[in-house]
Amino acid sequence: MSALRGKTAIVGVGNTKRWNAPGRTPFDQAQEAAVLALEDCGLSLKDVDGLFCSISSSGLPILNMAEKLGIRPRHADGTMVGGASFLFHLQSAASALVHGLCDVALVVYGSNQLSAGGKLVSMPDPQPYEAPYRPRYPISSYALAAARHMHDYGTTREHLAEVALAARAWANLNPHAYARGPLTRDEVLASRMVSDPLTKADCCLVTDGGAALILTRTERAKDLRAKPVYLLGTGACVSHRQIAAMPDLSTTAAVESGRLAYAAAGIAARDVDHVMLYDAFTITTLMFLEDLGFCAKGEGGAFVASGAIAPGGSLPVNTNGGGLSCNHPGMYGLFTVIEAAEQLRGAAGARQVEGCEVALAHANGGVLSSQATAILGTSATL
Amino acid sequence: MSTDPRFDGPGPDDVFAAALHEGRITLQQCRACATTRHPPALVCAACGSADLGWIEPSGRGTVYSTTTVRERDGAYNVAIIELAEGARLMSRVDGIAPEAVAIGLAVSARIVAEPQPHLVFHPAGDGA
Ligand SMILES: [Zn+2]
Numbered sequence: 001m002s003a004l005r006g007k008t009a010i011v012g013v014g015n016t017k018r019w020n021a022p023g024r025t026p027f028d029q030a031q032e033a034a035v036l037a038l039e040d041c042g043l044s045l046k047d048v049d050g051l052f053c054s055i056s057s058s059g060l061p062i063l064n065m066a067e068k069l070g071i072r073p074r075h076a077d078g079t080m081v082g083g084a085s086f087l088f089h090l091q092s093a094a095s096a097l098v099h100g101l102c103d104v105a106l107v108v109y110g111s112n113q114l115s116a117g118g119k120l121v122s123m124p125d126p127q128p129y130e131a132p133y134r135p136r137y138p139i140s141s142y143a144l145a146a147a148r149h150m151h152d153y154g155t156t157r158e159h160l161a162e163v164a165l166a167a168r169a170w171a172n173l174n175p176h177a178y179a180r181g182p183l184t185r186d187e188v189l190a191s192r193m194v195s196d197p198l199t200k201a202d203c204c205l206v207t208d209g210g211a212a213l214i215l216t217r218t219e220r221a222k223d224l225r226a227k228p229v230y231l232l233g234t235g236a237c238v239s240h241r242q243i244a245a246m247p248d249l250s251t252t253a254a255v256e257s258g259r260l261a262y263a264a265a266g267i268a269a270r271d272v273d274h275v276m277l278y279d280a281f282t283i284t285t286l287m288f289l290e291d292l293g294f295c296a297k298g299e300g301g302a303f304v305a306s307g308a309i310a311p312g313g314s315l316p317v318n319t320n321g322g323g324l325s326c327n328h329p330g331m332y333g334l335f336t337v338i339e340a341a342e343q344l345r346g347a348a349g350a351r352q353v354e355g356c357e358v359a360l361a362h363a364n365g366g367v368l369s370s371q372a373t374a375i376l377g378t379s380a381t382l
Numbered sequence: 383m384s385t386d387p388r389f390d391g392p393g394p395d396d397v398f399a400a401a402l403h404e405g406r407i408t409l410q411q412c413r414a415c416a417t418t419r420h421p422p423a424l425v426c427a428a429c430g431s432a433d434l435g436w437i438e439p440s441g442r443g444t445v446y447s448t449t450t451v452r453e454r455d456g457a458y459n460v461a462i463i464e465l466a467e468g469a470r471l472m473s474r475v476d477g478i479a480p481e482a483v484a485i486g487l488a489v490s491a492r493i494v495a496e497p498q499p500h501l502v503f504h505p506a507g508d509g510a
Contacts, residue, residue, distance in 0.1 A: 128395075129421040132500040133474050135460045136451055143449040144462055151447070151485045195460075196450040196481065242421075244462045244472040249447055 002233055002264035006382045008094045009221035009228035012041030012214030013341050014108075019178040019207040019327050022115040026055050029110030029210030029329075031068055037212035042225040043104060048214075050075040050102025052089035055110065056330050059124075065108065075102040081238060082365025083278060086211075086334035087372030091234035093215050103216065110210035111329035127242055136195050139203060139281070141243035141367035143195040146283040148249035150197060152298065155286065157197055159301030161188040163282035164201050164324055166310035171321025173311060173351035178207050179325040202282040204322075209329030211338050218382075229341045229376050232267070232358070235260025236372040243367045253371040254291035254362060261373035262293075267358065269293035272375070274343045274359040275315060276336035279322040285309070288362055289317070292373065316353045319343065333363030333372070340376050357381055388432065394422030397436065402499035407491055409439040409467060418469040441491035442466045442506065450480040459483050463491075463503055477504040 014037030016029050030053070038044060051073040055061040062078045077092045079085055086107055093105035135141060149155050165185060171177035191201035221228035237256035240246045262268055269292060277288040286300035294315060295303035303309075309317035320326040320339040327335060340359035342348045357380050362373045392400070394410065398421075401408040411418045412426035413433040425432050446464040450457050459480035464470045473491075475483045489503035 130472050132498070133460050133472055134451065134458070135449075135472065140449050140451055140460050144447040144460070147449055147485065148447040193450075193452050195452065198449075242472065244470050245421075249462070 001266035004094050004098055005232050005265060006230045007218055008097045008215050009218050009230045010213050010337070010341050010376070011216050011221045011224045011226060011228050012037040012043065013338055014038075014040060014210070014212035015335070015338050016210035017176045019209055019329075020114050021112070021208045024112060024115070024208070026057055026110040026112050027064060027068055029112065029208060030055065030065060030108045030212070031110070033110060033210035033212035034069060034106055034108050037106070037214045040226050041214050043214060045069055045071055047104045048106045049073055050093060050096055050105035052077045052086075052093050052105060052107040053109065054078055054080045054085040054089070054331070073102070081370035083280065083331040083333045084236075084363040084365035084370040084372045085331060087234070087337065087361065087363040087374050088236050088370070090213070090231070090337065090374055091236055091372065094231050094234065097215060097217050103220075105215040106212060107215070107334065108212040109331060109334045111331065112208050113330040114207045130242055138367050139198055140195040142281045142283060143198045144243055145246070145249045145287070145368055146197050146281070149283060149287065152250045153301065155301040157189060159286065159305055160197070160202055160282040161185055162304040163279065163285045163309070164188050166304065167279060167318055167322040167324035169310050170319050170351060171325035174319075174321050174326060175349070177321035177326040178205055179321070198281055198283070204280050204324055204328040204332070207327045207329050209327050209335070211334040213334070213337060213341075227345045228379070229344045230379065230382060231374065232377045232381060233261045233264025233375045234373065235264065236370070238370045240369050241366060246368060250287070251297070252287055252291050252364070252368050254288050254364075254373065257371040257373040258292040258362070261360070261375050265375040267375065272358050272360045273356045274319065274340060274353045275317045276340050276359070276361040277317060278332060278336055278362060278364040279318055279324050280328070280332070280364060282324065284364055284368070285318065285322070288364070292360065292362060311351070319348065319351045319353065331365070333365070336361040336363055337374060337376070344376055344378050389424065394424065394434070398422050399499070402493060405493055407439060407441055407493065407501065408436045409465065409469060410434045411437045411467070418465070418467045420469040420471045437467070439465055439467045443489055443491070443503065445475065445483055445485050445487040445489060446470055447485060448475070448483045457481070461503070463489060471501070473501050473503055475503045475505070477508045
């Protein structure tokens with residue numbers, strides 16, 4: 001068990017829920033989320049002395065955010081590892097809080113990816129050994145992983161469809177999800193192929209959005225307005241940049257990040273009540289279920305086909321509707337933690353998981369390149 | 383001013399590109415543990431040694447994974463090839479329909495000149 005277990009808590013949560021907001025910049029979304037998170041816990045901007053931020057379109061997001069918020073943080077971390085960045089920030093924030101580098105940490109993100117034209121903002125990171133072959137970025141990299149998983153374990157397109165259907169079924173219980181309404185197996189399987197074996201229906205949404213978390217040390221958390229969500233353990237791992245350099249295309253570094261997080265929290269996969277897995281594509285949900293130990297390696301397809309992750313199943317996964325049906329503003333990682341916090345607070349409405357005491361949030365970045373896992377719990381888990 | 387002579391000369395990306403321009407395929411191999419790597423770098427990813435040499439690989443390999451990219455103006459293959467010497471690289475298999483490229487297919491390398499020299503693969507034994 002880690003010395004950091006339960007020493008810090010998420011005390012404020014901000015989610016703009018503006019999935020299509022023309023006229024608002026990424027920093028507008030991020031500032032709004034920060035204000036909402038601070039109001040949630042009753043702290044103010046002048047209390048924030050630790051800033052954690054990454055924004056796809058900005059090379060210096062910490063500087064921009066500090067100026068816009070009018071704060072002078074004494075500790076900051078702008079680690080950029082794609083969509084998993086914010087769980088790397090969470091790990092860093094917990095350590096910084098415990099060691100006194102800051103007292104109130106703000107982790108924040110904003111995006112206008114949809115209203116800016118629906119294009120993925122491309123970071124200046126040219127890949128000359130990939131460019132001649134014109135892979136579609138990032139889907140072709142995930143397609144290569146999916147094809148290898150199918151080859152190694154007999155996973156099928158029907159299995160992937162189950163992931164999309166479960167996400168939509170959860171989204172239909174979430175009034176704030178962007179993609180709601182009926183979705184049939186036939187519709188998913190008939191979706192347009194983009195990069196075999198992945199179709200449009202296997203891809204996450206493109207939306208705008210802003211999200212923020214406020215963290216403090218546990219002793220202060222108890223005096224604040226909202227019910228604290230305690231950070232029990234984190235783990236992270238970076239394994240490659242280009243998909244051809246991934247050691248094994250059907251197994252991700254979530255194996256390492258998960259092992260570290262479980263060890264830090266002193267729990268096992270069977271102890272987790274609620275799971276958030278970064279679903280950039282249907283295949284990622286399936287691989288993370290395996291790599292984080294919720295089913296055996298290679299059995300993700302059969303596991304999701306059993307109905308396990310859909311409403312009424314044995315393991316509630318991506319209860320907000322996920323990146324597939326709730327929102328995906330360029331980098332989605334922070335939203336996995338937001339939904340885990342909502343569930344642990346018992347504030348998730350029609351999609352609330354009964355008796356939710358332990359939640360696991362997992363985020364992915366790049367092309368299965370960076371993996372980070374956070375385990376969160378209620379006061380009962382301390 | 384003194385620099386470490388082990389790192390003198392052009393960097394490994396330049397060495398690889400210059401060889402391709404001359405029509406030669408090169409591949410880095412660790413002198414300590416014999417592991418190959420691509421794209422080139424200064425250290426061995428397997429053992430951490432900074433003592434990397436160059437070999438001329440056989441050009442033979444197998445398809446490790448494959449996808450067909452569907453664009454409005456047509457479909458094309460993108461594949462990851464595992465070379466006989468061990469390293470993997472992103473490439474394309476030509477001389478066969480993109481969706482017919484299968485994991486495990488034996489392939490051999492060729493250099494394509496345009497726009498910059500780069501490697502593509504054909505099914506092994508395809509003399510065309
Ligand atoms: Zn070596």
